[in-house]
Amino acid sequence: MTTSSGRSAAIIGAGQTGLTAALGLLDNGFDVTVYSDRDQRSLRDSVPATGTALIFGTAQRAEESLGLNTYLATAPTSTGQSVRVVDGSDPARPEEVAFDASFDGFVGVAVDTRLKADDRLTLFQQRGGRFVVETVGPDRLDGIAAGVDLTLVATGRGGLSSLFPTNPERTVYDRPQRRLLALTVTGLPYGPEVFAHRSAAGGRHSAFTVISDQGDSWLGPYLHKDAGPSWAFLGWARPDSDWDRRFAAVDSATSALRTITELHRDYIDWDLPEVSELAVIEDDQHSWLTGGVTQVVRSGVGHTAGGHPVAALGDTAVAFDPIAGQGAQGGLVQAATLVRKASAHDGPFDTAWLTAVFEDFYRHRARAAHLVTRLFLSDPELAEYGGLFFAAASASARFASKLFGLLDDPRPVERLTSQQAAYELIADFAGEPAEAVLGRFVPAGRFDRSRLALRAA
Numbered sequence: 001m002t003t004s005s006g007r008s009a010a011i012i013g014a015g016q017t018g019l020t021a022a023l024g025l026l027d028n029g030f031d032v033t034v035y036s037d038r039d040q041r042s043l044r045d046s047v048p049a050t051g052t053a054l055i056f057g058t059a060q061r062a063e064e065s066l067g068l069n070t071y072l073a074t075a076p077t078s079t080g081q082s083v084r085v086v087d088g089s090d091p092a093r094p095e096e097v098a099f100d101a102s103f104d105g106f107v108g109v110a111v112d113t114r115l116k117a118d119d120r121l122t123l124f125q126q127r128g129g130r131f132v133v134e135t136v137g138p139d140r141l142d143g144i145a146a147g148v149d150l151t152l153v154a155t156g157r158g159g160l161s162s163l164f165p166t167n168p169e170r171t172v173y174d175r176p177q178r179r180l181l182a183l184t185v186t187g188l189p190y191g192p193e194v195f196a197h198r199s200a201a202g203g204r205h206s207a208f209t210v211i212s213d214q215g216d217s218w219l220g221p222y223l224h225k226d227a228g229p230s231w232a233f234l235g236w237a238r239p240d241s242d243w244d245r246r247f248a249a250v251d252s253a254t255s256a257l258r259t260i261t262e263l264h265r266d267y268i269d270w271d272l273p274e275v276s277e278l279a280v281i282e283d284d285q286h287s288w289l290t291g292g293v294t295q296v297v298r299s300g301v302g303h304t305a306g307g308h309p310v311a312a313l314g315d316t317a318v319a320f321d322p323i324a325g326q327g328a329q330g331g332l333v334q335a336a337t338l339v340r341k342a343s344a345h346d347g348p349f350d351t352a353w354l355t356a357v358f359e360d361f362y363r364h365r366a367r368a369a370h371l372v373t374r375l376f377l378s379d380p381e382l383a384e385y386g387g388l389f390f391a392a393a394s395a396s397a398r399f400a401s402k403l404f405g406l407l408d409d410p411r412p413v414e415r416l417t418s419q420q421a422a423y424e425l426i427a428d429f430a431g432e433p434a435e436a437v438l439g440r441f442v443p444a445g446r447f448d449r450s451r452l453a454l455r456a457a
């Protein structure tokens with residue numbers, strides 16, 4: 001096939017990152033082939049979504065820059081996050097911190113990765129892209145890379161990721177830090193009556209809870225591929241906690257919902273009436289997910305047996321624990337950057353060029369994205385700052401808003417090299433001295449309880 005640019009690309013993996021890059025390259029005149037281990041129907045209906053994939057302004061603009069649908073017109077969006085923190089290290093389990101952060105200049109949108117990939121794959125084929133159903137192994141990759149100008153590997157955290165060695169200097173953990181439980185559900189509207197006890201924004205603010213000795217939970221608006229506007233629950237259990245044992249026993253959507261409901265009954269009762277409204281999505285056998293993610297940074301460039309350079313994209317390059325929502329966002333930013341640079345580049349896509357593009361992405365996004373994830377994971381190196389930030393957020397609405405802006409643009413986290421730097425960040429974000437902000441902090445006392453009537457069990 002002759003194209004206006006006369007250049008060709010192969011993309012391995014038809015997840016949302018691979019297909020975003022594929023469409024972008026196609027629209028910029030590349031002759032593009034996508035290789036997938038599953039056919040289109042199976043990608044949509046026979047697997048769980050890779051993750052919740054809540055994304056914010058920068059990642060949405062990356063999609064827009066490629067002319068892609070952001071789903072902002074059709075998906076339920078969130079305008080902020082409502083936070084509650086219980087100090088589980090104290091036997092009295094005090095209800096310590098309560099605040100509501102309104103997002104500043106962006107909204108959150110979480111779209112089923114299967115829907116996004118399916119829509120992009122349809123568009124890709126309609127516009128003349130080639131879709132090949134084939135599981136690509138290292139030998140086959142060598143042949144594919146030999147025949148095209150640019151090869152991108154977007155096979156997720158498994159797949160061909162072992163072709164790209166882990167970078168030990170950029171990788172802090174050797175195992176998942178939390179056991180995860182994800183479930184998509186229906187049954188709850190988004191009006192002001194929902195979560196009214198948390199904030200006037202009601203269902204437009206997602207509900208985030210930290211029980212410090214157990215883990216974290218998040219419940220927010222979601223666009224499900226079949227059920228449409230719905231809700232996603234995401235839980236993070238600390239190792240060897242009661243939550244960890246409960247999550248490990250989940251083996252179906254029904255048992256996931258039962259576990260989540262019991263978790264709220266026993267630990268997060270202020271939200272129990274909302275959670276009691278939730279219902280399993282009967283049409284989707286794959287609406288739930290358990291497991292864990294080891295946060296790694298790999299080498300952005302690998303080589304096939306024949307010496308052809310190939311680039312890692314999305315989860316294949318950098319994997320994140322989802323606590324700060326960085327994986328899908330990073331993948332989309334990386335894909336859009338790569339498309340823009342490849343389209344503007346005149347020479348070969350050799351090792352030096354691919355490495356420079358990845359290093360630029362690492363410096364401008366992935367490094368800070370890993371750091372903000374560690375901050376929200378209460379990594380021992382950063383936990384002290386996290387404690388200060390939650391106290392500051394409950395005393396300054398402006399700080400709270402900017403704190404959650406870090407999920408959109410994590411770069412300011414790179415400044416956190418000392419307690420002094422943390423104080424400076426609080427002052428910058430709050431617009432007043434950190435001491436004044438922190439001096440206003442008072443423990444929440446008892447959180448307001450839900451005003452919805454509790455449905456009989």
Ligand SMILES: Cc1cc2nc3c(=O)[nH]c(=O)nc-3n(C[C@H](O)[C@H](O)[C@H](O)COP(=O)(O)OP(=O)(O)OC[C@H]3O[C@@H](n4cnc5c(N)ncnc54)[C@H](O)[C@@H]3O)c2cc1C
Nearest residue numbers: 013015017037051052053054136156159314315327328329
């Ligand atoms: C529980 C959970 C919650 C999350 N929440 C968020 C969030 O709120 N915000 C956020 O930004 N990120 C979040 N993430 C991360 C996000 O979901 C992922 O980063 C993103 O979906 C990865 O997309 P991908 O296209 O890179 O990989 P994948 O979606 O894994 O796609 C890879 C594709 O490659 C295919 N493949 C694999 N091997 C081969 C092969 N050998 N040949 C051909 N094809 C192959 C696979 O079948 C798959 O279709 C979350 C992750 C998890 C686990």
